[in-house]
Amino acid sequence: MNNVGSLDALQLKEMFIAGANHLTANKKLIDDLNVFPVPDGDTGTNMSLTVQAAVKELNSLDNPGFPELSKALSMGALMGARGNSGVILSQIFRGFASVITEADRIDPSVLSEALKHATEVAYKAVIKPVEGTMLTVVRSLAQAAQEAVRRNLELEETLEYLLVKGNESLANTPELLPVLKQAGVVDAGAKGLLCILEGGLAWLKGDELMVTDIASHDIFEEKEAAALTEEDIVYPYCTEFLIRGQNLSKETIQQDLSNMVGDSLVVVVQDDIAKIHMHTENPGKLLDYALRLGSLDGIKIDNMRAQFEAIHPGQTKKVHASAPQKDFGFVSVSAGDGLSEISKSMGVDVVIQGGQTMNPSTEEIAAGIRQVNARTIYVLPNNKNIIMAAQQTVHLVDDRQIVVIPSKSFPQGMAALISFNPEATVEENLEAMTGEIRNIKSGEITYAIRDTEFDGHAIREGAVLGLHEGKIVLTGD
Numbered sequence: 058m059n060n061v062g063s064l065d066a067l068q069l070k071e072m073f074i075a076g077a078n079h080l081t082a083n084k085k086l087i088d089d090l091n092v093f094p095v096p097d098g099d100t101g102t103n104m105s106l107t108v109q110a111a112v113k114e115l116n117s118l119d120n121p122g123f124p125e126l127s128k129a130l131s132m133g134a135l136m137g138a139r140g141n142s143g144v145i146l147s148q149i150f151r152g153f154a155s156v157i158t159e160a161d162r163i164d165p166s167v168l169s170e171a172l173k174h175a176t177e178v179a180y181k182a183v184i185k186p187v188e189g190t191m192l193t194v195v196r197s198l199a200q201a202a203q204e205a206v207r208r209n210l211e212l213e214e215t216l217e218y219l220l221v222k223g224n225e226s227l228a229n230t231p232e233l234l235p236v237l238k239q240a241g242v243v244d245a246g247a248k249g250l251l252c253i254l255e256g257g258l259a260w261l262k263g264d265e266l267m268v269t270d271i272a273s274h275d276i277f278e279e280k281e282a283a284a285l286t287e288e289d290i291v292y293p294y295c296t297e298f299l300i301r302g303q304n305l306s307k308e309t310i311q312q313d314l315s316n317m318v319g320d321s322l323v324v325v326v327q328d329d330i331a332k333i334h335m336h337t338e339n340p341g342k343l344l345d346y347a348l349r350l351g352s353l354d355g356i357k358i359d360n361m362r363a364q365f366e367a368i369h370p371g372q373t374k375k376v377h378a379s380a381p382q383k384d385f386g387f388v389s390v391s392a393g394d395g396l397s398e399i400s401k402s403m404g405v406d407v408v409i410q411g412g413q414t415m416n417p418s419t420e421e422i423a424a425g426i427r428q429v430n431a432r433t434i435y436v437l438p439n440n441k442n443i444i445m446a447a448q449q450t451v452h453l454v455d456d457r458q459i460v461v462i463p464s465k466s467f468p469q470g471m472a473a474l475i476s477f478n479p480e481a482t483v484e485e486n487l488e489a490m491t492g493e494i495r496n497i498k499s500g501e502i503t504y505a506i507r508d509t510e511f512d513g514h515a516i517r518e519g520a521v522l523g524l525h526e527g528k529i530v531l532t533g534d
Contacts, residue, residue, distance in 0.1 A: 062212055063162040066126045070115050072257040073130065077108035079256025080249055087252070089507050090245035099442075100245035103139040103416055107146050108253065110137020110418070117299065117330070123161075127154035135449060136420040142191065142246040144419070144445040145179055149195055149250070152178030165215040169202035182445070189234030191246035197226035198254070216258045223251050240509040292319045292336040296343050296358050300331040302351020307331070310350070315456070317342060385479070386431030389470055390417060390439045390447075396467055403474045406431070412440050412467075419446045423453040433458040433483055435490070437470035441527070458483065462490045465527075466501070469494035500525050505532075 064072065080087075080101075087101025114133030118125055131154040134147035152175035160167050176199045179192055186192050201222035205215040227247050231238035310331060319337035331350070337343055340358050347353055389405040391397050392412035400408050407425040411417040422443075426434050434457055438447045447461045460483060464470040473490035481489070501524045505516045514532050516522070523531030 063164040064212070065162055066121050066123045069123075069157070069163055070118070070121060070126055072260050073253075074112050074115060075260035076253035076255070076257035077112045079259070080108055080252040081105040083249075083252050087245045087249045090242045090248055091506075099416065100142045101249060103141075103143040104146055104246065104249040106139050106418065107134055107137050107143035110134060110420075111150065113137075124158050127158035130154045135452065136418070136423075138419045138446055138449060139416045141442050141445050142249070143416070144449060145182060145191055145246070146250070147419075147449075148179045148182040149175045149191075152176070163212075165202065165206050165210060165212055168212070168215065169199070169206050172199040172202045175199070187234065189230040189232070189237060190244050191250050193230065193233060194223055194226045194244070194247040194250055198223050213258075213261060216254070216261065220251065220254055220258060223254060227251055236511065240511055242509075292338050293360055294337050294340045294358055295360075296333075296335050296337055296340040298333055298344070298347065298356040299354040300333065300347050300351045301329060301354060302331070303329060305329060305331045305350060313346065314343070317346075319343075381430075383431040385433045385435065386429035387435050387437065387474065388422070388425045388429060389437040389474075390422075390443055391467060391470075399471070403471060405437075405474070411443065416440070416443050416446065419449045419453065422447050423450045426450055426454050426457070426459060431457065433460060435477070435486070436461045437464045437473060438462075439464050439467045439470040441465040460487055462487070462494070464494050466497070466499045468499045469497045472497045498526060501527075 084101030084105040087104065088099060089101075091100040111130050111133035114129035115121075115126070118129055121129065131147075131151040134143075134150040138144045138147040153171045155178075156171040156174050157163060157167065163171075172195070176192075176196045179195055180186050183192065198219050201219045202215065205218050210218060227243050230244040230247055231242070234244065237244055310333070314333070314335060317335075317337065318339070319335045329351075333343070333347065335343060344353065344356070386406040387404060388407045388409065389400045390409045390411045391400050392410065392415060397408040397410070406429045409417050409421060409425045411421075422436065426436065436447045436450070436459060438444045438461065444461065444463050444465070450461075451459050462470070462473050464473055472493045476489045476493040477486055478489065503522050503524065505518055505520045505522055508518050509516050512529050514529055516529075516532055520532050521534060522529055523533075
């Protein structure tokens, strides 16, 4: 592949997949670098799951053009985004994709413009951007690409120059973010971003890299079913398939399927391919409808009640979906059966299992929202690393009002619930619930995944950490 002056869409697809797989192969390394804000080790995992969701979408396209490629890249990453690192990465892809969708081929000039826009979109997605992170490095890549264009470098030379400048920026992250320097590491998210570039460049040059062979099975449906409780399984059959046809209309398909009994509807249309995901009591009706539009492929039907029964034997019971739509409902994220029970006792409709190091994706949160039969739904992330993913659900669920309460801990989420007034307006409740969480102080106990030095504490791998408002105050056995 040497001396390639530009890339077509299929080449860019293969280059991205190689980069994504290289990131996945190095996710343990990236997890181990993760010391900010505490050494909890999930950045590599979150970024890997995000890029592999995009890879899954790309693999459904046999010979894509740039419009189809850009849609698959941005939508796949958004739907699979996990944690702050995953959401920021998905926004980098979104900005990049919005430029390449109009391209004929990718040359250094187009690459420079795409990276510039990717940087702008990513920075806008973060309320308080922190330098010394992935944001700093993607900006350095955009600047390096502009310099490469001024120097008239070829595409391969440009990518090599980007990797050099990116690694220089990565090495400088400890100088910009004191916690990294204190721990003696570089930023984990920035390292993950460069892994993608490194893997893609290796594919372009024909070099061999140790990459992970990603299985084709869908890990998201498995986790979705595992995270449900028996009350949540209103429509038991998780049905997913592709329609291949002419002049497919996303709006028409959405409207037609919305009139059928079911929930968790996702429709993605890319040229002559539509991807459908829906929970229903009768998969046959969905397939009969789809056959009128074209040929079917990739049919996958899972009985979620059977899956739940396998995970929680003896706990499944039938739930009927005849209740009228409520004015409001609640979705909350929590870890463990005890906190989930507390959440439900406080009136939460759907509990999504997750928390620190177990960040649910944007699509998982959206799936939980779709299970609530209400016009306005309040979402309680209960973890600062989940707030951004929750906020992205407004792009995926457009048939009801989504209100994200920026709760950073479980106690904050419960305080927000207590302050909810069913007689107040949405705006009044948002103000009251958000104001209440500022009054809540909380402590947490976790453990370190690596030896490090943090905030003046010498921390050993496996040591117990006591945190107050996210700051380490105690360490010990």
